[in-house]
Amino acid sequence: MVNILKKIFSVENHFNKFQIKVKVINIFGLQLEIPICKKLKRLNNFYVECQPVYLSVVCIAKNEAPYIKEWIEYHKLVGVERFYFYDNESVDNTREVLDPYIKDGTVIYNYVEGRCLQNLVYADAIIKYRNQTRWLAIIDLDEYIVPTEKDSIPDFLKDYENYPGVGINWVMFDSNGYKTKPTSGGGLVTANFTRVMKNYNDKTNCLIKSIVNPKEVKGIYHPHFCVFKKGFTVNENFEKIIGCFSFYHTSNKIRINHYYSKSEEEYIKKTARGNADNSSKRTYVEEYLNFPEYTYDYAIQKYVPELKKRMNISEDKIQ
Secondary structure, eight states: HHHHHHHHHHHHHHTTTOOOOOEEETTEEEEEEEEOEEEESSSSSSOOOOEEEEEEEEEEESSSSHHHHHHHHHHTTTTOOEEEEEEOOOOSSSHHHHHHHHHTTTTEEEEEOOSSSSHHHHHHHHHHTTTTTEEEEETTTTTEEEEEESSSSHHHHGTTTTTEEEEEEEEEEOOOOSOOOOOOGGGGGGHHHOOEEEEESSSSGGGGEEEEOOOGEEEEEEETTTESSOEEOTTSSOEEOOOSSSSSSSOOOOOEEEEEOOOOHHHHHHHOOOSSSSSSSOOOOHHHSOOOSSSEEGGGGGGHHHHHHHHHHHHHHHH
């Protein structure tokens, strides 16, 4: 019983950080709730002038070199043109992996030092590059945006240009039973991990990540959620989202595959790295490693053959 209570507490504590803090103001008897968020400001003086593109990604990463190439090549495949990559004191070969992309202009690389920088990094990118990209996706390296109705993310976004932001639901993946980092499928995350929560409407899968029009962002409330000068975030069905959670899960047009744990070996390393947005320790949750109830999800698999070609993975490496 004690262990069950500990698990419940840890999961609930995990979700508490997503709750929205608001300021209530009274205007002629009408109460309005305004989300509290810090004003946007630059993190440093680093800046690179680039030609405008339609879709970019901003991310912050630390010691995630083994996953970078697949993550970049996949997102290029589905329409991302530029990556604003903030390297948070990596001591692995992150810079070496990124070097070809930096040289060809695909990656704008910014080395940053310090802790709890996630929101600050996103604000920095929005301020500096708001005139360089029509849309900015705010995601992590364990998240893959998967267009399921159309073949590319830009094709999807064309229908949402009247809104300042689109909130995309997670689909959570577990370890697939792997104890160590798998080598099958060329070692690709997208090829090896196919096991998801059976209940797509689980609270975790109702979390969103955002693709925003950076010109309309007033502040970064949370890594999952922005506050806009006007307008609001919508889901794929054009329904309003307030905060980090949608009222229900929907991923008929687009979703984010969240490879949160990967193998047990990788999950332990991830937990040890801690959080990017706060100083608290990352909680190890057994249910995220092996879902008690699961099914299999292959939505991203239609992109894997082409991704393997781009990754130069030969058939002998796929076994």
